[in-house]
Structures are given as C-alpha cells and as structure tokens.
Amino acid sequence: ETGVTQSPTHLIKTRGQQVTLRCSSQSGHNTVSWYQQALGQGPQFIFQYYREEENGRGNFPPRFSGLQFPNYSSELNVNALELDDSALYLCASSSQHFSTDTQYFGPGTRLTVL
Amino acid sequence: SQQGEEDPQALSIQEGENATMNCSYKTSINNLQWYRQNSGRGLVHLILIRSNEREKHSGRLRVTLDTSKKSSSLLITASRAADTASYFCATAVTGANNLFFGTGTRLTVIP
Numbered sequence: 466e467t468g469v470t471q472s473p474t475h476l477i478k479t480r481g482q483q484v485t486l487r488c489s490s491q492s493g494h495n496t497v498s499w500y501q502q503a504l505g506q507g508p509q510f511i512f513q514y515y516r517e518e519e520n521g522r523g524n525f526p527p528r529f530s531g532l533q534f535p536n537y538s539s540e541l542n543v544n545a546l547e548l549d550d551s552a553l554y555l556c557a558s559s560s561q562h563f564s565t566d567t568q569y570f571g572p573g574t575r576l577t578v579l
Numbered sequence: 580s581q582q583g584e585e586d587p588q589a590l591s592i593q594e595g596e597n598a599t600m601n602c603s604y605k606t607s608i609n610n611l612q613w614y615r616q617n618s619g620r621g622l623v624h625l626i627l628i629r630s631n632e633r634e635k636h637s638g639r640l641r642v643t644l645d646t647s648k649k650s651s652s653l654l655i656t657a658s659r660a661a662d663t664a665s666y667f668c669a670t671a672v673t674g675a676n677n678l679f680f681g682t683g684t685r686l687t688v689i690p
Contacts, residue, residue, distance in 0.1 A: 467621070498677065507582065507667050507680035508622070521676040553619055565609060565671035565678060570621040 468492055469558050469571035477577045478546050486541040486574045490558030497539040498564040499531060500555040502573075508555055513564050514539055521563065543576075551578045583611075583651075583668045583681035591687040598655040600684040602668030603648075609671045611644055611651050612678065616665045625653075625666075660690045 468491035478484050490497050496515045500508035510523035514533035528544040537558070543550055553575050557568035583604040592598050602611070610629045614622040628635045628644045628651070635642045641654040655662055665685050669678040 467623075469621070500680075505682075507682045510677045510679070513677060523677065555621060557622075563676040565676065567612070567624050567627055568614075568622075568669075568678065569624065570614075572621040573619070575619070 467558075467569040467571065469556060469569050471554075471556055471571035471574050473574060474572070475575045475577075477579065479579050480546055480548060482546050483542065483544045484546060484576060486543075486554050486556075486576070487538065488541070488556035488558075488571055489538045490556075491569050494558035494560050494569070495537050496559045496561060496564055497533055497537065498557045498559075498568065499539070499541045500557065501525075501550075502553040502555060503549075504552070510564075511541070515562055546578045548578050551576060582679040583670050585666070585668055585681045585684040587684060588682070589685040589687070591689065592658055594658060594660055594688055594690050596658055598658050598662070598686055598688070600653050600666055600686070602651045602653070602681055604651075604668075604670050604679075605649060606670075607673040608646070609673055611642075611671070612669045613640075613642060613651075613653050614667045614669060614680075616667065616683070618664075622667065655686075658686075658688045660688050662686060663688045 498513040499511040502508045512522040553573045557570045583602045613625040665683040667683045
C-alpha cells in the first residue's frame with residue numbers, strides 16, 4: 466500500500482453537475498498527477514502539479530481543473546459533467562519535479578455520471 | 580499516439596507457469612515502467628527500466644528493454660493466483676513531462 470489516499474471512494478452525479486475529488490500525497494512528495502481511466506482502458510494523464518503550480522496538462526478540456534495546496538494535497542474539479550466523464554480517477558504522487566519516474570498511486574475515485 | 584501497446588490483451592495460465600507480456604511503443608523514451616492493477620483499484624509500481632538498461636530483475640519479475648525495436652517484455656516466473664491482475668506498461672517519452680500508459684494485459688492465473 467502507498468501512502469496516497471483519495472476521497473470519496475465512489476460518487477454518483479448527474480449530467481451538468483460539478484464534482485470535486487481529493488487526494489493526499491505520500492509524505493515527502495511534492496508532485497501530484499491526476500489520471501482518468503475509462504473502463505477497459507489504461508490511465509490517461511489529465512494534469513500534474515508541482516509545488517502548487519500546474520506544470521503539465523494532457524488532452525483534457527478546461528472544465529477539468531485542479532489545485533494543489535501548501536501541504537501538497539490536491540483537488541480535481543470537473544464542471545458541466547458529461548456521461549463520458551464516468552471513469553476511475555487516480556491520483557499519483559512522486560518526489561520528482563515531473564511525473565516521469567516511479568509514481569505512487571492512490572486507490573482511486575469511481576465517478577458515475579447519469 | 581504516444582502510449583504503448585501491450586500484447587496479448589488477455590492471458591490465462593495455470594499456477595506455477597511463467598507469464599510473458601509485451602509492450603511496444605513508437606517514440607524515443609527515457610524510461611519504461613510496469614504497473615499492476617487489481618480489479619479497478621489503484622496501480623502498483625513494479626519495476627522501472629531506463630533507456631540505457633537492457634534487463635532488470637525484481638524477485639519473480641524480469642523486464643527486458645530493446646530500444647532498437649521499441650519494445651519491452653515483462654516475465655513473471657512461477658505465477659501464483661495472487662498475480663491475477665491487469666498489467667500496464669508506461670513510457671516516459673523523451674521531451675514529455677508525464678507517463679503514457681498502454682491499454683494493459685489482463686492476466687488470469689488459475690489455481
């Protein structure tokens with residue numbers, strides 16, 4: 466088990482609503498990355514934060530946004546939810562500036578959009 | 580696409596047998612990593628191999644990397660029922676700041 470935690474475990478929302486997912490990184494890690502994993506697919510990179518600044522973003526629209534706090538915990542916010550946003554959302558932390566070395570993943574938040 | 584592709588998509592073997600899964604990618608990389616995922620839970624890092632390495636071992640795991648063929652393989656020896664999971668390769672593409680994951684190999688080990 467890694468020291469990365471995520472909340473909530475499961476979430477059900479309706480189309481058009483907004484959602485906030487939370488992640489606490491492993492102690493000593495200052496980089497947090499978020500991934501979306503659709504059923505049967507591999508994780509897709511959403512964005513990453515290093516010391517409270519976004520320093521990388523994947524091919525996701527602006528309605529996906531995030532924050533990193535001084536204690537290096539992080540939030541993922543998704544506005545105007547669409548059915549295709551239903552997925553497992555994973556956060557991962559590392560001690561490197563960028564998320565290209567070993568990533569320590571949390572257990573994920575399963576989001577269902579109805 | 581910069582993500583790797585795993586082969587096969589699914590693999591079923593008897594306990595005690597060896598399991599081999601492959602990953603191919605298209606671009607220059609700095610490192611390649613393998614992760615395991617049990618039943619839609621978080622991913623667990625297994626092993627990282629850098630572009631200047633050809634082979635790496637960790638317990639029952641053996642990973643090879645052939646940068647000329649842009650491919651990697653993960654061998655799990657003496658498999659156990661607890662090895663049943665999805666296995667993903669992830670590439671750290673040169674010039675990019677994040678990992679690119681493949682679609683995974685679903686391994687089932689039958690007791």
